[in-house]
Amino acid sequence: MTARRRILGLDEKQRFMIALIAPAVLALIAFQIVPILAGANASFRDWSLHDPQKTWVGLKNYLHVLGDHDFLTIVLPNTFGFMFASVGLSLVAGLMMAMLLNRRFAGRWLVQTVILLPLMVAPVIAAIMVRWMFNDQFGVVNAILGLFGIEPLAWLTQRWTAFFAILLTDVWLWTPWFTLLLLAGLQSLPPEPFEAAQIDAASPWRTFRYITLPMLRPVMVVCIVIRSIDAFRTFDIVWTISGGGPARATEVFSIYAYVEAFQFLNFGRGSAAAIIGAIIIVVFAMLLYRILNRWVEVSK
Amino acid sequence: MTRASRVPAERSKGFFEALAPGGRRMLFGLAAIGVCLIFAFPVFWLVLTALRPGYAVYYVHRGTDFTLDNFLEVIVQEAVLKGMFNSFMISTLATVISLGVTVTSGYMLSRFKGPIPNTWFSLIYVFRCVPYVSWVLPLYFVTQSLGIFDTYWGLLLPHVAVHICFFSWIMKGFFDGIDPSMEYAAMIDGCSRWGAFWRVAMPAAIPGLTALAILCWLYTWNEFLFALILTSHQTQILTVVMAQFVHELGMDWHLMSATGVLALGPALIVTIFGQKYVIRGLKV
Numbered sequence: 001m002t003a004r005r006r007i008l009g010l011d012e013k014q015r016f017m018i019a020l021i022a023p024a025v026l027a028l029i030a031f032q033i034v035p036i037l038a039g040a041n042a043s044f045r046d047w048s049l050h051d052p053q054k055t056w057v058g059l060k061n062y063l064h065v066l067g068d069h070d071f072l073t074i075v076l077p078n079t080f081g082f083m084f085a086s087v088g089l090s091l092v093a094g095l096m097m098a099m100l101l102n103r104r105f106a107g108r109w110l111v112q113t114v115i116l117l118p119l120m121v122a123p124v125i126a127a128i129m130v131r132w133m134f135n136d137q138f139g140v141v142n143a144i145l146g147l148f149g150i151e152p153l154a155w156l157t158q159r160w161t162a163f164f165a166i167l168l169t170d171v172w173l174w175t176p177w178f179t180l181l182l183l184a185g186l187q188s189l190p191p192e193p194f195e196a197a198q199i200d201a202a203s204p205w206r207t208f209r210y211i212t213l214p215m216l217r218p219v220m221v222v223c224i225v226i227r228s229i230d231a232f233r234t235f236d237i238v239w240t241i242s243g244g245g246p247a248r249a250t251e252v253f254s255i256y257a258y259v260e261a262f263q264f265l266n267f268g269r270g271s272a273a274a275i276i277g278a279i280i281i282v283v284f285a286m287l288l289y290r291i292l293n294r295w296v297e298v299s300k
Numbered sequence: 301m302t303r304a305s306r307v308p309a310e311r312s313k314g315f316f317e318a319l320a321p322g323g324r325r326m327l328f329g330l331a332a333i334g335v336c337l338i339f340a341f342p343v344f345w346l347v348l349t350a351l352r353p354g355y356a357v358y359y360v361h362r363g364t365d366f367t368l369d370n371f372l373e374v375i376v377q378e379a380v381l382k383g384m385f386n387s388f389m390i391s392t393l394a395t396v397i398s399l400g401v402t403v404t405s406g407y408m409l410s411r412f413k414g415p416i417p418n419t420w421f422s423l424i425y426v427f428r429c430v431p432y433v434s435w436v437l438p439l440y441f442v443t444q445s446l447g448i449f450d451t452y453w454g455l456l457l458p459h460v461a462v463h464i465c466f467f468s469w470i471m472k473g474f475f476d477g478i479d480p481s482m483e484y485a486a487m488i489d490g491c492s493r494w495g496a497f498w499r500v501a502m503p504a505a506i507p508g509l510t511a512l513a514i515l516c517w518l519y520t521w522n523e524f525l526f527a528l529i530l531t532s533h534q535t536q537i538l539t540v541v542m543a544q545f546v547h548e549l550g551m552d553w554h555l556m557s558a559t560g561v562l563a564l565g566p567a568l569i570v571t572i573f574g575q576k577y578v579i580r581g582l583k584v
Binding site for chain 1: 328331332335336339340342343345346349358400401402404405407408412416417420423424425426427428429430431432433434435436437438439441442457458460461464465466468493494497518521522523524525539542543553556557560563564567568570571572575578579580581582
């Protein structure tokens with residue numbers, strides 16, 4: 001090729017690269033980065049929604065959130081507890097489902113469709129349904145427990161039972177997602193190691209432990225990272241099932257930010273809480289990525 | 301309750317016959333049935349509640365009165381019909397636009413090295429982590445100042461922005477799995493860079509794109525938070541209409557459930573016909 005024409009100091013290849021990402025970059029700037037900056041701006045100001053002074057108050061909102069006893073002792077432990085429990089349980093359940101569906105058997109298509117059902121249900125419908133099923137007077141859960149002679153429980157008005165209902169919903173909703181990705185991962189594994197294991201008469205458990213699991217690790221790492229981030233910012237199911245209640249006992253950090261902004265009508269403080277959460281999860285996600293990445297490479 | 305569990309056995313006699321020889325087979329079959337029951341139960345309960353007349357809804361597990369009136373009552377409401385239409389339009393358009401925007405971005409991340417792709421990848425990784433609450437609230441003001449609040453664009457474009465980070469990442473994976481040497485060969489034969497992307501790489505990525513399109517459609521169809529904050533009467537989608545049911549009519553569980561079942565219908569069709577492509581497409 002002859003000398004490349006340069007426009008704006010970019011050669012032809014660089015211009016191609018920029019043209020490829022330009023639409024995505026523009027949409028990202030307009031509808032994500034600009035709003036985030038607007039929120040960050042509000043977090044440094046006295047911005048109550050009923051009387052917006054918009055005066056600069058520095059770090060006052062941040063200090064208030066970080067000094068809030070509820071935020072430190074309830075919201076943060078809830079958020080992290082929810083994240084670990086939800087990701088851990090749905091990973092294990094999803095792996096089991098994927099192993100089940102990776103076999104050939106009559107009726108597999110139907111089982112697979114049923115397992116994918118939660119993927120089709122809007123989280124908000126699922127959450128309303130869970131509220132209905134766990135209703136203390138008319139709910140089916142108490143009715144079933146009643147058959148076994150167990151006293152009806154007021155599920156959604158106690159901290160741990162409400163938390164359990166939320167966790168169960170989240171695991172139910174997200175297990176199919178893990179199943180899909182892990183099943184796709186399982187089906188793309190090469191058959192040779194499994195044939196070798198069969199020839200060596202390895203037990204199913206050992207085959208799973210020493211062949212399937214290590215080979216699935218890259219897929220699992222991506223799943224865990226993506227799902228952890230999503231679980232950290234869960235909003236709709238918690239909001240619909242318990243609203244963060246009883247009192248503020250099941251609040252996670254998204255609810256905290258929303259409540260600060262729209263129930264206590266302090267947009268500045270809500271934005272500060274949202275930014276603090278964002279910083280925590282970005283740092284956490286980077287650490288997680290590093291750790292899991294190393295773990296994958298070591299295992300190779 | 302047992303309908304979901306019985307069908308696999310009825311569908312093929314081989315299933316039950318096969319159970320007889322080994323205990324392991326038996327156990328496996330029971331596990332499959334149990335799993336189906338657990339996964340289907342909330343949906344089963346939704347359908348059952350939707351079929352109960354209003355006076356019996358509080359004792360769903362007692363009595364045998366069933367009716368289809370709830371569906372009739374719901375479907376004649378203008379808000380529900382409009383919500384369904386809006387949901388369908390927005391999900392479809394958001395899917396087309398999101399994929400169109402991110403397929404090039406993923407291709408770029410996969411095929412090039414250097415400062416530009418690295419910066420872009422770090423950006424999408426970081427912005428993927430930012431919680432929705434910290435941008436959906438200011439986004440309300442942004443769409444209003446752009447004059448697109450309560451129009452299709454006002455909900456579509458934020459949805460596209462939601463998908464950019466995740467989809468670019470996944471698309472990169474798809475293109476990583478496709479050997480680039482065909483594109484180099486095409487370019488040596490005089491194909492332009494765009495031509496190599498469009499005529500060579502794109503057709504190879506179609507299975508992945510199909511999988512992502514189905515997941516994207518389902519996600520947008522079911523989405524609630526953005527739809528709640530960024531829509532008013534013109535563009536309300538079905539999930540928002542349904543949540544209002546519970547509010548306005550004071551917990552009309554049977555009507556809410558009927559709307560829920562209606563919302564489930566299209567998603568069910570998409571999943572039943574799409575699951576094969578999803579699993580095939582996600583295999584990188």
